[in-house]
Amino acid sequence: MTALRFLALDTETARRYQAGGLDANGQTPERQISGGGGVPCRHCLRQIPEGMPFLILAHRPFPQAQPYAEVGPIFLCADPCERHPESARLPDMFADMDSLIVRGYGHDERIVYGTGGVVEAPAIEARARELLEREDIAFVHLRSARNNCYQGRVERA
Incomplete structure (x- = not known):
């Protein structure tokens, strides 16, 4: 397995974004104040508490632009936070979500067609494992099923 x-x-x-570095669109991250739930930091993998500052920015989780290098909005704690440790289990923040898009990418960092789909939280680990057992899949992204x-x-591992 x-x-x-x-x-x-x-x-x-x-840290680059938290220090005001430009995002994937060449813009300075926007600074907002959290109203509570629904603001998940992609670094510490926790909800940003009500009243705390956070950043909204365009992020491209790929080293180079290419047709399959999706760019989209993410949230980050505005102040430095501790990175969520690498885990063999689905982090709690994701387990608390109803579902996520789970999508496989090839060694060329392009979507492997037929691998993406909305997966309910309890089945995410199994789906990721199934995809990563394929030799043509290099990594999997988790994305919001709603946005x-x-x-x-x-x-x-």
Whole structure:
């Protein structure tokens, strides 16, 4: 059975954005104040508490622009936060969601057609494992089922 590794946004990228670095659209991240739930930080993988500042920015979780390198909005704590540790289990923040899009990408960092779908939270680990057992799948992205926003990445452990 394929062992999994769930990954939050890396600290170097988070710190660059938190320091005012430009996002994937060349814009400075927007600063907002959290109204409570529904503002998940992609670095610490926690909901940003009510009254706390956070960033909204366009993120491309790929090293280079290409047709399949999706760009979309993400939230981050405005102040430095601790990265969620790599985990063999689905992080609690994702387990608390109803469902996510689970999609496989090839070694060329392009979508592998037929791999994407909306998966209910209890089945996400099994679906990610199933995809990563295929040799043509290099990694899996987790995305919001409602808004298609990038949530995290899954790799072979």
